[in-house]
Amino acid sequence: MARRADRAGDGDDDAADVGGMPSPSALLPPLDAEQVEVLRRVGREWGRVTGDPAAWRRALPVSPDLGGFPAPGEIRPAALGRHVRISSLGGEPSAIELTEGDEAGPGRRARAARLLRRAVLGMPLRSSAIARERLRKRVALPVLSADALSSVAYGPEALLAVLLLAGVAGLGYTSPIAAVIVVLMVAVGLSYRQTIRAYPHGGGSYLVASANLGRTPGLLAAAGLMTDYVLTVSVSVASGVAAISPVFPKVANSPVPLGVLVILLLLAGNLRGVRQAGRLFALPTYAFVLAMFLLVGVGLFQAAGHGFTPEATPHPPATEAVTLFLVLRALASGSTAMAGIEAISNAVPIFQPPEWRNARTTLTMMVSLLVVLFVGIITLVHLTGVIPHHHETLLSQLAHHVLGSGPAYVFVQLATASVLLLAANTAYNDFPRVLFLLARDWHAPRIFLRLGDRLAFSHGIIVLTVAALVIFVAFGGRTAALIPLYAVGVFLAFTLSQTGMVVHWHRARGRVHDRHRRRSLLLNGTGAVLAGIVFVAAVVTKFLAGAWVAVFTIGGFLLLAKRVRRHYDRVGEALRLRPHAFDLPTAGSQVPAPEAEPETGPETGTGTGQATETATDAETEEAPEQIHHLSVVPVAVLDLAGMRALAYAAALRQPVLALHISPSDEEAERFRENWREWGDHLPLEVVVTPYRAIVAPLIDYLEVLHRQRPDLTMTVILPEIVPRRRRHRLLHSRVAGRLRRALRTLPKIVVTTVPFHVE
Template identity: 35%
Template sequence: MIPGFKRVIIGRPMKSNELGEEKLNKLKALAVLSSDALSSVAYGTEQILLVLVTMGAVALWYSLPISLAVLGLLTILILSYRQTIFAYPAGGGAYIVAKDNFGTSIGLVAGGSLLVDYILTVAVSTSAATDAITSAFPVLHDHRVLIALLMIVSVTVLNLRGITESATILMYPVYLFVAAIFLLIIGGGFQWIAGNVHAQTPVYGVAVPGITLFLLLRAFSSGCSALTGVEAVSNAIPNFRNPAPRNAALTLIMMGLILGVMFTGISLLAYAYGIAPNPKETVVSQIASAVFGRGVIYYFIQAVTALILFLAANTAFAAFPLLAFMLAKDRFMPNMFMVRGDRLGFSNGIIFLGVLSSVLVISFGGETENLIPLYALGVFIPFTLSQGGMMKRWVTNKPAGWLTPFILNTIGMLTTLTICLIFLITKFTHVWTIFIFLPIVIFIFRKINGHYKDLAEELRLDVTTEKPQPKGSVIVIPVAGISQVVKNTISYAQSLSDDIVAVYVAFSEEEKKKMGEKWEQWNPGVRLIILRSHYRSIIKPLFKFIDTVEWKKAETDHVTVMIPQFITKRWWHNLLHNQTSFFLRAYLFARQDVKIATVPYRLKK
C-alpha cells in the first residue's frame, strides 16, 4: 500500500544513468533558481515604505533614491557572482569560496548562514504568498498558518518528483508572474504619463523634519531584502547542462536584468500612485487595484503573485539539498544528505528543509515582517564572506586582468558588510536570534565532523598486517515457550555452531517445572537453562546469565544472542502482541561483548 502511494505521489524510480537528463537548460534554470529573487519584487518596495512611513507620508519620496541604491547593489552582486561562477564551477557558492580562501571555520559560518537562510526562504516565501491571498480574500486572514503549511507540503512533494519535473511545472507561473508585473508597470506607467493618475503624491525632494541617516539606512537595508536569492545560481552550477558555468552565468545576467526592471518599476509606480503600506493589503495589490480596478486583471496579478511567492520557496529546495550534500561530503553533515532518492534528487535534504521551514512558520505565526530581517541578514553574511573570499583569491593568484574584478569584489564586500552592520544596528530586536542559531549550527557541524573523524580512526584497518582471527561461537536463544518460532531459530543456530544454549525465564516454580518437563519431552538437541525471575522481569535475569562464565568455553569466543521473532501478516496485528523481542534488542545493543541476531518467522494468517 505505502509503496504504491509513494509511486503515485513521487513517480517511478529513475535509474542512476538517467542523471544527465535531470540537468537544466537556461530557460528552466531561470524559473527554478530565480523564483526567490524575482518574487522579492512583491515585498521589496513594501519593506522600504514600511520604514519611511513612520515619518509620515511626506517621507515616502525617499523610496526612489533608496530603490536606485538597491539597484546599484544588485548590479554589483550580479557581476561579482558571475566571477564566482567561473572561478568555482563546481558550485557551492559562499561556502566553497569562504572555505577555500579563509579556511574551514569561516566556510562553516558561510555554509551555516546559507542553510539557515534557505529555511527562512521557504518560510518567508510561503508567508508572503499567504499575505497576497489574504489581501484579495480577507476572510482567509485567520487561516494564514494553515495555508502556508499546505504550500510547504505541496512544494516539498513537487521537488521530491525531481528537479526537471519541478522546473517544467515552475516555468509557467514564473514567466506568468514576470508578464503580469510588466503588464502592471506598462499599464501603470501609461496612465501616469497620460495624466490619468490623480493620487496625492509626496513632493520629491521636500525636506522632512526629523528624518535621520539612521532611518534612511534602515529603509535601505529593508529594501535589500529584494536581493535575496541572487546567490542561488552560483550555488547550483552542477544542476546546469554543459557548459554549466557559461549557462549559469547567462542565467544570472538574465535574472539580474529582469529583477532590476521589475523592482524599479514597482518602486516608481508606488511613488506615482501615492501608495502607503497597509497591514491588510500589499503594495502590489494596491497598485494593481489603482491601475486596473478590482477586475479580472487585478485578480490575475494577485493570483500569479501569490503563486510566485509560493513557488519562490523552490529556489531554496533547489539549493539547500546541494549545499547540504557538499557539507556532508566534507563530513560536516550526516551522510544521509549525500544519498539520492528515487527521482535522483537529494530527497533527505528536501524533506529536512520542508520540516524545519514548517516549524518556523508555526513559531512565527506566519508573520512575514517578523521573518524578513532575519532572512535578509542570513543572505548578506554569505554575500560578504563570498566577496571577501574572491578578493583574497585575486590578490593571491594575480591572474591577468585581476585588478578590475578585485575592485568590483571590494566594492561588493564593503557594501554588503555595511548592510550587515545596518541590519545589526537598526533591527537588532529582529535579528538577535541569528547569534543563537548560527553558533548552534556551527557547533553541530563540528560535533558531526568530530564523530566522523573518531569513527574513521577507530575503524581504520591495516590490510597488510591485520587479519581476521578465528574464534569459537556460543549462541544463546531466549525462548518464551515451545513453538514453531523457537524450532525455526534453533534449526538456524545449529547450522552455525554446536555450542547452543536456550534460556527461559520463569515467573513461578510451577512454570519453571512445567517448562523443564516439556523441553525434556521435546528434546531438540539443545540444552535449556531455566532462570527464576522474582520481579517479573525477563531482561535482568537474562543479562545476569550472559555475565556468567559457566557456559563460556573461552573468553575469546563470540557470544551471540539469537532472538526468535514472528512477523505478523498485517501491520495492525503487531499492536496485539508484546514487543519483547524489540525491547530485548534495544537493551542488548548497549552491550559491547554481545552480538545480536534476529531470526524471523513469517506468519501466514
C-alpha cells in the same frame, strides 16, 4: 588526514553531482601512501593464513558477474520528470517492490500506513535513476530566477514599511535608498559573474568561503545560506498567502493554517522527487514577469496622461524621527529584494555547454530583470502615492489602483502567488545540497548524503520543512514579522563569498591575465564591502526586532558543526589502517571445497532468471550439512572496519564474495587498485551504479544473486560503527536494518553485522 569514518562501517547512500555538486569520486577519497603500505603488509599476513586466492574464486557457488546498469550518459530525462525507469541487473524486473519505510507489517494499521505513504509519496523509485539534466538559458532563467525575481513582491514593501514610521519625511528617502539597493544589485550581480568564471563547476558561498578563507568562514557561510533557505520558505509562503487574500477574502482570516498546508504540500511533492526544471515550472516565473510588465506598463501609460505628476500621498502619523538608524534599517529591509541572486552560481553544471558562459549570460538577464522590476515598482509607488497597509499588500494596492478589480488584477495576484510558491520550492532544492556538502566534509551527519527510496534527499527536506513550519507558525505567518530575520543570513553569505573571491584573485597573481585579475578583484571587493555594510546594518538595526533569532541560530550551527567534525575525526583516526591494528582470519581459515550446483531441470534454474521454488530451495533444512552457504561482504573502503568484516567472513570457512558498489567508474578503478595492493585474496565484484545511491543497487544485486541460486543460504556481513556515546549514534547510519526490511520477503537471506567500537 584520516577522515574515513563511517565509510565501510555504514555504507552511506552517497549521492553526488546533483545540480552542481562534486563528482562521486570526491565522496570516497583515496588511501594515502602510508595506508597503502600498511595495506600491502596486511595482504602479506592474509596470504599466510588464507591460502591460494584462486581457490577462493573456484569455491564460489555463483557467478558474481550479473551484468551492469546503463551508463549515466545513456540515461535521458523524461518529458516532465527527473526520474527514468531502468532495468535491474540481469535485465529482470524487480521482485522486491518495498524499500525502507514501505514494508507492510502485520495488522490493519500497518497496511493503512503503507497505503497512505504511497498515496502521498508515490511508489518507491528503487529501480529508477536520476537523469542528468542540461538546461537551456530560456528554461534556466525562470527556474533559477524565481527566488530573486519574486522578492520584488515583498522587498519594496519592506523598505516602505520602515520609512513609513517617520511619516512623509521618511517616505522622502525612498528614492535614494532604492538607488543604493539598485547599485548593490548590480555590484553583487557583477561579482557573481566573476565567481562563475572562477568556479565553472559551481561556486556557492560555502565552497568559495571554505576554499579561500578557511573552515570557520565556510561554516558561517553555510549557516547563513541555510538560514536564508528556511526563511525563503517561510517568507515566500507568507507572501503568497497574502497575495491571494484579496482575491479570496476568507484566506485573510486564516493565513497560518493555509500556509502550513502549503508547506506540507511542498514537503510531499519534494519527497516524491518532483523536479523543479522544465517548461512546466518555468511558466509561473514568466507569468509573474509578464504581470509585472503589464502592471508597470499600464501604470506608466496612465501617469503619462497626467504629465507624470505624482498623486497625493496620504499623511501617515510619524512615530519616529528620520535618523541614520532608521535609514540603515530601511536599507536592510529593502535589500531582501536581492534574495536568490546566488542560485545561478550554484547551478552552473546543469547548463548546456559552454556551461559557465551560459550561466553568466543567464545571471546578467536575471539581474537586469530584477533591476527593471524593482525600479518599476518603486516608480509606480512614487507616481500613485500608494503606501503599505496592514490589510492589503503593496503590490495588490498598486494592481487595484492601476488595473481595477477585473481579470487583469486577478491575473497579477495569482501570478504573484504562484511565483512565490515556486520560490519556496527552490529552497527545497538548495537546502539539502548545502547539507550534502557539509556531510561530505564531515560537518553534518552522514545521513544527509543519502538519497531516500524516492531518490530525493529526504532527510534534508524534512529538516527544512520542520524549521520553516516552526518559524512560520511562531511569527504568525506575517511577512512583516519575518522580514527582520531575512537579511542577516542572505548578506552574511554574500559577504563571505565575495571576500573569498577577493582572496582567490589575490592568489591568482601570475596565473591570470593581470588586467582581468585587477578588474575581477575590484568587482568582488566592491560586492564584499557593500554586502558587508548591509549585513552589519541588518544585525545592528534589526537585532531586537527578530534578527537575534538568525544570529543565535548561525552561532549554534557553527558550534554544532565543529562538534560533529570533531567526532568524525576521532572515528576516522580509529578506522585508519596502521601497523599491528588489523584483524586476520584464524590460522585454520583455508579455502572451502567447491560446492556443486543443483541440477537444472524443468523445476529449477541457475541462470539469472527467476527460479521456481522446490524442495531444494525451500526453507526445510533440518541438519547443518543440508545448508549451503555464501557470505557476501559489502565493502566501501578498505579501512579497519572493512578488514575486520572480511576477516570474519573468511574465518567461517565458507565461500566469500566481496562486493563494492561504486558511484563512478573512476572510483571503481581506484578501489580495484587498492584491492590488488592488498593481494586480491578474496573474490571481488564491483558494480557501478547510476542511481546516485548505494543501498538501492546493493539490494538489487543481492536479489538477482538470490534468483541465480535460491537453494543457497546467503549471509550478508556488514561492518558497523558502534559509538560509545548514545548521542553519537545519530551520526552513523544503520544499513543493516534497512537491508533486513527490504530483503525479508526473500527466503534464506541473513543480514548480520561485525561491530567496530569507537569512542
